[in-house]
Amino acid sequence: DVKVTQSSRYLVKRTGEKVFLECVQDMDHENMFWYRQDPGLGLRLIYFSYDVKMKEKGDIPEGYSVSREKKERFSLILESASTNQTSMYLCASSLGQTQYFGPGTRLLVL
Amino acid sequence: GIQVEQSPPDLILQEGANSTLRCNFSDSVNNLQWFHQNPWGQLINLFYIPSGTKQNGRLSATTVATERYSLLYISSSQTTDSGVYFCAVEQADNQGGKLIFGQGTELSVKP
Structure with missing residues (x-):
């Protein structure tokens, strides 16, 4: 069975904190993605990666960075969290056309 | 860039009813x-x-690429069908599986 896991389901952080969101897949997929989901805006792509140590900006990369040191792990980093980064964060992976999603992390920045 | 509506x-819907969701690109x-996407936030690929055209149980989908639309049919709806349905596309000249999502259809099936 396909499995994508995210480190936390719910997270509360303060403005200015550095935040790490971790995503792990066990399917040996090459492609991994980070999205955020906001009411009325659907899912928007933040960053994606085709391979280890490779990263590409998505549609809304500002305020975020990523790290992919191992094939199975893709981390999203908020260098200095702000209240407008309160959102649902979804990680996905794919080998071909189909993307498989993790359960999501609901982040609240106070 | 490509637009998805x-x-x-x-x-x-009342339980047992049928429905058609549309996606234009x-x-x-x-x-x-x-x-x-179920009420707990988990996204499942349908x-x-x-x-x-493809069918999987009570769900089926049809895409008419030349006319740039896709339809998702749900027959004999059940309360477990509730949630948000997203259509996502990858533009033809794109590489690497980057998907653009529509804003979704929120479905509520009442018992």
């Missing part, structure tokens, strides 16, 4: 997927359907 934005695509 879904309709209707909201839908309320503004450019040629080489990938189209339908997803269901169909990979850049063209043609």
Whole structure:
């Protein structure tokens, strides 16, 4: 069975904190993605990666960075969290056309 | 960039009813997927359907690529069908599986 896991389901952080969101897949997929989901805006792509140590900006990369040191792990980093980064964060992976999603992390920045 | 529009934005059904959800896209695509997001936030892939028709149980989907739309049919709806349905496309000249999502159709099935 396909499995994508995210480190936390719910997270509360303060403005200015550095935040790490971790995503792990066990399917040996090459492609991994980070999205955020906001009411009325659907899912928007933040960053994606085709391979280890490779990263590409998505549609809304500002305020975020990523790290992919191992094939199975893709981390999203908020260098200095702000209240407008309160959102649902979804990680996905794919080998071909189909993307498989993790359960999501609901982040609240106070 | 490519635009993806879904309709209707909201839908309320009585259990047992049928429904059709629509996805229009503004450019040629080489990938189209339908997803269901359950009330707990988990997104599940329903169909990979850049063209043609597929069926899986009570769900079926049709994509007419030349006319740039896709339809998702839900028959004999159940309360577990509730949630948000997303259409997502990959533009034909894109590489690497980057998907653009529509804003979704929120379905509520009442018992």
